[in-house]
Amino acid sequence: MTNLPDPEEHWALFLDVDGTLIHIAEHPDSVQPSPRLGEILNAAADAFDGALALVSGRPIAEIDRLTERVAPAASGLHGLELRTPAGGYEAPDHDTPGMHTARERLQALTDEHAGLYLEDKQATLALHFRQADDTARRAAEDTIDAIKNDAGGALSVLAGKSVLELKPARGNKGRALQRLMSDPPFAGRCPVYVGDDVTDEAAFVAVNSLGGVSIRVGEPAVSAARYRLNTVDEVLAWLEQIATTLNPETPPT
Ligand SMILES: O=P(O)(O)OC[C@H]1O[C@H](O[C@H]2O[C@H](CO)[C@@H](O)[C@H](O)[C@H]2O)[C@H](O)[C@@H](O)[C@@H]1O
Numbered sequence: 001m002t003n004l005p006d007p008e009e010h011w012a013l014f015l016d017v018d019g020t021l022i023h024i025a026e027h028p029d030s031v032q033p034s035p036r037l038g039e040i041l042n043a044a045a046d047a048f049d050g051a052l053a054l055v056s057g058r059p060i061a062e063i064d065r066l067t068e069r070v071a072p073a074a075s076g077l078h079g080l081e082l083r084t085p086a087g088g089y090e091a092p093d094h095d096t097p098g099m100h101t102a103r104e105r106l107q108a109l110t111d112e113h114a115g116l117y118l119e120d121k122q123a124t125l126a127l128h129f130r131q132a133d134d135t136a137r138r139a140a141e142d143t144i145d146a147i148k149n150d151a152g153g154a155l156s157v158l159a160g161k162s163v164l165e166l167k168p169a170r171g172n173k174g175r176a177l178q179r180l181m182s183d184p185p186f187a188g189r190c191p192v193y194v195g196d197d198v199t200d201e202a203a204f205v206a207v208n209s210l211g212g213v214s215i216r217v218g219e220p221a222v223s224a225a226r227y228r229l230n231t232v233d234e235v236l237a238w239l240e241q242i243a244t245t246l247n248p249e250t251p252p253t
Helices: 037-047 060-067 099-112 134-150 173-180 198-209 232-246
Strands: 011-016 052-055 073-076 081-083 117-120 125-128 155-160 163-168 190-195 213-217 227-229
Touching: 011 037, 011 173, 011 198, 037 052, 037 060, 037 232, 052 173, 060 073, 073 173, 081 173, 099 117, 099 125, 099 134, 099 163, 125 134, 134 155, 134 163, 155 198, 173 190, 173 198, 190 198, 198 213, 213 232, 227 232
Parallel strands: 011 052, 011 190, 052 073, 190 213, 213 227
Antiparallel strands: 073 081, 117 125, 125 163, 155 163
16 A cells, blocks of 8 residues: 555545456456445445545446445446436436437447447446457447547547547536535535546546645556555555544444
């Protein structure tokens, strides 16, 4: 574990999901969260008076399924979908120009190349190539580029871990974090963001601009994050450790 700052009671935790709280798997549907994940997140939320939000490229329904719905606050679809701790809900736009045609073109591409998988999240489309050969991967890159160009600025592309994701151009994880930071129990706290991926960089920048703590998970990488944890297991151990430090009555998990 690298030298992280000591936890402070006035922190607010923002946690990415895949690659941060849950190990990366071969397929989006085959991830296996730690059986202790819910317990660990509950203890961390208690330590910061409920100021804990989950922030993911997955839809909020999927975040809830994978985490036993521990977090009242969540942002899904790379910042396009938001649930506030008070129960407010901001839905993503399902009718972005170019998305319908994109879906048809990407479906045709996955029919053609066995190793490609299209994860249709309605408001965004994730084209996975973890199991694809070089030919399929190049076809994926070319097709995504062409779709983006044809959409004339309405769509943007996020290049995640073995995935290219088409999304409406507006909205990102950084904006979702700033939005959540404006309401209780987050307002007035110091934001701490933990993420593992290029798709988390906007949140690292937002946290840094608010004087917070940005932590990237994984191998050293060019990143706006100022601290690093090596693995998902280190993240879970660190969360347990800060919960126990701030709340010594927390029973060991
Ligand atoms: O923002 P995150 O919570 O990090 O989510 C990012 C994407 O995660 C998922 O894809 C990634 O994880 C899969 C399971 O480990 C892996 O098979 C895939 O290669 C990764 O890209 C998820 O399927 C996407 O919807 C998220 O956007």
